[in-house]
Amino acid sequence: MEKLSATSLTDRYGRKIVGVSTFTFFMFLMYQLFLFLNIPARFSGIGVLRPTVLLFLIISLLLVAQRDKIAHKFDQPIFKTFSAFLIMLVLTLPFVSYPGSVIKMNLQIFIKAIVFLYFCALILDSEKRLKISLFVFVACQVFRVLEPLFLNITTGYWGSSTYMGGGEFANRLSGAPEDVINPNELGFVIVTAIPFLHYFLLPRGWISKLLYFGLLALLLYALILTMSRGAFLALIVVGWFVFKDSKRKILLICFGVVGVMAALSVMNDTQRERYLSLFSSDTKQSASAEGRINGIIKEFELGLKRPIFGFGLGTTPEAKYHNFGRKQASHTMYGELLIEVGIVGMYFFIRFIIAIRRQLTAAMVSAENCSDFYKSLFKICNVIFWMFAVYSINYWGLSQYYWYNLAGIVIAASLLMNMNKTKESNA
Structure with a gap:
């Protein structure tokens, strides 16, 4: 692997700071690959070694050993607000309903999610490293979509189904057999990848444009097969920002109309009714949409039974089981937080x-005088922020990686952009 040069900058006292080692960065890339592609499940011999846990420990120890190189980054407002949240979790642990479950079962899942904030912010200390990491991240998400889609086309694989009522079930596309994500999670992966592809590929040459439209068609077809209504609403959010930012709105409207007609033509009756149930109460699946809304309301009611400190980190399924008789994940991150x-x-x-939003807003303003890379990246982060905010209404997220990954990217990209602007002004 080509050796990456470390980034040089100074802290508030004027002391020179050098970026973390190339080996640390390489370990982080491996961590992304092993986690997102679930490599331990694909190779049983590797799984015995618990490689993701091992990589996490190695990276953590490397960062501790290089703490003098990264200490200045903890002054970022995002880090400060998240540190306050972590302190709150520790101090309130004795007062939650299920502290034993938090420590024994849920703490490890939470740590595996929040490390993306620290790893991205602390390790991605050069523009080249940031670009490589983003490429690996997006490539993994696209692969997670294309793999089950390929299996569906070639072998009839679906991976999941949903109850239609009257004893009938409908197939829904989920992650590949080695990728443990359900249809809604697969839809989330699809909608997360689209903004990166749109802003990084479309403005480039014809080869990149053809690659973009080809991947977009495949991703949208896979989204149809997931029958994920939450992901469809998230796609509307992404589409709105793309439309608002576009200078060719008429062309985009025409493209959208053609896309909708093409989507309706490839949908079967069940899929068509599934998506129409979002806007109509006369479809067969409108009852399931109403059921999801009622489920969200019940979660807030459950949270109000322990309104001050909650039931404990990661204990939503346990709390639901004791109160509703059914062990089930949260239907909304905001209800999950309260619970x-x-x-x-x-x-x-x-x-x-809010700290992510503020730093992202400031970065978008500052990026107007920077390279196209930072302009595009912060546009992507802005679209994804609002998509996350909307999708979290219908999706859990406290112990999921996505908010923390976004926060880490915003910190890393903001620091690098400001450093480049300082270098240019000095020159």
């Missing part, structure tokens, strides 16, 4: 999200 960390924790986590 697991209460009003106190919800306040601190929303502060964390």
